[in-house]
Amino acid sequence: MVDSPAKMPKREVISKTLEPYVKTSIFTPSDYIGPIMELCQDKRGTFINMEYLDQTRVTIHYELPLSEIVYDFFDKLKSFTKGYASFDYELIGYRESNLVKMDILLNGEVVDALSVIVHKDFAYSRGKVVVEKLKEIIPRQMFEVPIQAAIGTHVIARTDIKALRKNVLAKCYGGDVTRKKKLLEKQKEGKKRMKRIGSVEVPQEAFLSILSTGESNKS
Amino acid sequence: MKKAFLNDTDFVVNTVMSVRSAYIHIPFCRNICSYCDFCKVFYNTGYVSNYLEVLKEEISTFYQGEELDTIYIGGGTPSSLSDQELEKLFVILSSLKKSNHCEITIEANFDSIIETKLDICKKYGVNRISFGLESTHSWILKKMNRNLDLNYVKKIISYCKKIGISNINIDLMYAFPGETLEEVEEDIDFIQSLDIPHISTYSLILEEHTKLFLNHEQMISDEMDAKMYDLICTKLSDYQHYEISNFSKDGYFSRHNLCYWKNKEYYGFGLGASGYLNDVRYTNTRSITRYLQKKFRYEEEKLDLYDKIEYEVILNLRTRDGISKSEFFTTYSKRVEDCYHYQELVKQGYLVEDGDHLYIPEKYFYISNEILVRLLEECKL
Numbered sequence: 001m002v003d004s005p006a007k008m009p010k011r012e013v014i015s016k017t018l019e020p021y022v023k024t025s026i027f028t029p030s031d032y033i034g035p036i037m038e039l040c041q042d043k044r045g046t047f048i049n050m051e052y053l054d055q056t057r058v059t060i061h062y063e064l065p066l067s068e069i070v071y072d073f074f075d076k077l078k079s080f081t082k083g084y085a086s087f088d089y090e091l092i093g094y095r096e097s098n099l100v101k102m103d104i105l106l107n108g109e110v111v112d113a114l115s116v117i118v119h120k121d122f123a124y125s126r127g128k129v130v131v132e133k134l135k136e137i138i139p140r141q142m143f144e145v146p147i148q149a150a151i152g153t154h155v156i157a158r159t160d161i162k163a164l165r166k167n168v169l170a171k172c173y174g175g176d177v178t179r180k181k182k183l184l185e186k187q188k189e190g191k192k193r194m195k196r197i198g199s200v201e202v203p204q205e206a207f208l209s210i211l212s213t214g215e216s217n218k219s
Numbered sequence: 220m221k222k223a224f225l226n227d228t229d230f231v232v233n234t235v236m237s238v239r240s241a242y243i244h245i246p247f248c249r250n251i252c253s254y255c256d257f258c259k260v261f262y263n264t265g266y267v268s269n270y271l272e273v274l275k276e277e278i279s280t281f282y283q284g285e286e287l288d289t290i291y292i293g294g295g296t297p298s299s300l301s302d303q304e305l306e307k308l309f310v311i312l313s314s315l316k317k318s319n320h321c322e323i324t325i326e327a328n329f330d331s332i333i334e335t336k337l338d339i340c341k342k343y344g345v346n347r348i349s350f351g352l353e354s355t356h357s358w359i360l361k362k363m364n365r366n367l368d369l370n371y372v373k374k375i376i377s378y379c380k381k382i383g384i385s386n387i388n389i390d391l392m393y394a395f396p397g398e399t400l401e402e403v404e405e406d407i408d409f410i411q412s413l414d415i416p417h418i419s420t421y422s423l424i425l426e427e428h429t430k431l432f433l434n435h436e437q438m439i440s441d442e443m444d445a446k447m448y449d450l451i452c453t454k455l456s457d458y459q460h461y462e463i464s465n466f467s468k469d470g471y472f473s474r475h476n477l478c479y480w481k482n483k484e485y486y487g488f489g490l491g492a493s494g495y496l497n498d499v500r501y502t503n504t505r506s507i508t509r510y511l512q513k514k515f516r517y518e519e520e521k522l523d524l525y526d527k528i529e530y531e532v533i534l535n536l537r538t539r540d541g542i543s544k545s546e547f548f549t550t551y552s553k554r555v556e557d558c559y560h561y562q563e564l565v566k567q568g569y570l571v572e573d574g575d576h577l578y579i580p581e582k583y584f585y586i587s588n589e590i591l592v593r594l595l596e597e598c599k600l
Contacts, residue, residue, distance in 0.1 A: 142569075142589065165445035167588040170421045170464050172537055174242050174479055175258075175493040177530070178500055178520060184533060187592045 005115035127157035244489030256426035258491025298327035309343035394422035541578025
């Protein structure tokens, strides 16, 4: 039983992987059937059936991997349906899935805390989304930082954070002195909230950002 | 090129904690630049007259009679004053005692300065002028809401030298939205053709409440900004790059500005002026109404030893020669290395330890805030 990416064994020793599944019941106005079905498909859902409660409201049943609904499924559901939809779910056991561990490397070093288990078919797109998200979140460092997503030793996505080129108060005369001190103190406080991983300073938000799957296509 | 330390004979190191400098603010302007965040007021004769009266009173209230080494008249646009008003200002300032080699600077714009005003300045002992050029490109000047006649610039600079004011500074702004590297180069070429001993350069900062900010102008990227800075440093390599944004020939460093960067005390008189006296850093009100009601002070920060040490470090590290470890010890009875763990930064090359001096190398000037934050994190106090 693997409950964190760090505990995932090497690929060579795995014969099959299973993940928990849920059955969801999504209650929505019928106007939003299309976007909801697209969302569920993106989340590796299997359509079960749909019941009309009346002319304008439906219940849609999907089976989905639990991992696909834990992070932003609810937010996306609400956003695609202007807040009208709601959903229920129940665990229905384990299903076989082609899962792999995707590692994130910062400056060439694997960062265990950023590893995530993904479905192999979605790994490339997920990897791209995650490295781009990390590039947005991690501030520039004193040197260029490559960010890579990899499965084993195979790099599947990559981007670079350019080195810091400007962080200065160019003009500093009498009236600027106290302002400069306040600015530096603010930057110092900002750094306290960061975690140092190797030689890279990483904000807390980065650790949550690896769960993002990007924007679904929606009408 | 010989590296001249800032303790040259043209600069007196003042380790005694007494006030040797005064800043006077003249907030009046004939027009407002689109990027300007300074304390300014539209020129109006009535206001000027009242202002000068109140300024006189502020000086007589706070000035303790010390002999001053530097006096700086800044703004706004001090040269927007008429000849008579300028004369009146200097008469007021005659109450300030000046040392034999007192550096007296006045700021001026080319669209308000005329020869008669320069004569008045010379008459009252002004020996340094700082001109706001900002750009030579008409499309940029238009966006800045500034006027400039390049031929007049040359004429006025010539006149300054003719009447014996050779200590001239030119201010240049760069990284204006849409500006190119070539345009920056052209600005530097023009300034170099004027043959003046001091240049100050700043990248544009988009400040809130300015016209540029409100027009949602797109800032230039950090990469381009930094490239422009590098270009300026390269082109001005025959000047001493003695502070992050200041370049000077030998003997022409701004002694008044050095007082800020050496963390010395100074008077600040006038609307919005800041000062540092008796361990208190203060700022005057920016409201002309309140100032004319003689409600001078807006904010005060009383400094304890740790504040003073922190200011000492963050200000001195703006200069090429950085912190003098011996001066630091004389002033604070503590060694720098007992106050900050800086050895790691030295190992990484972000700070250089060279005999008595601890400084940020020129190649890292543009990321100096990053280095300062790391240094402050290593405070042992």
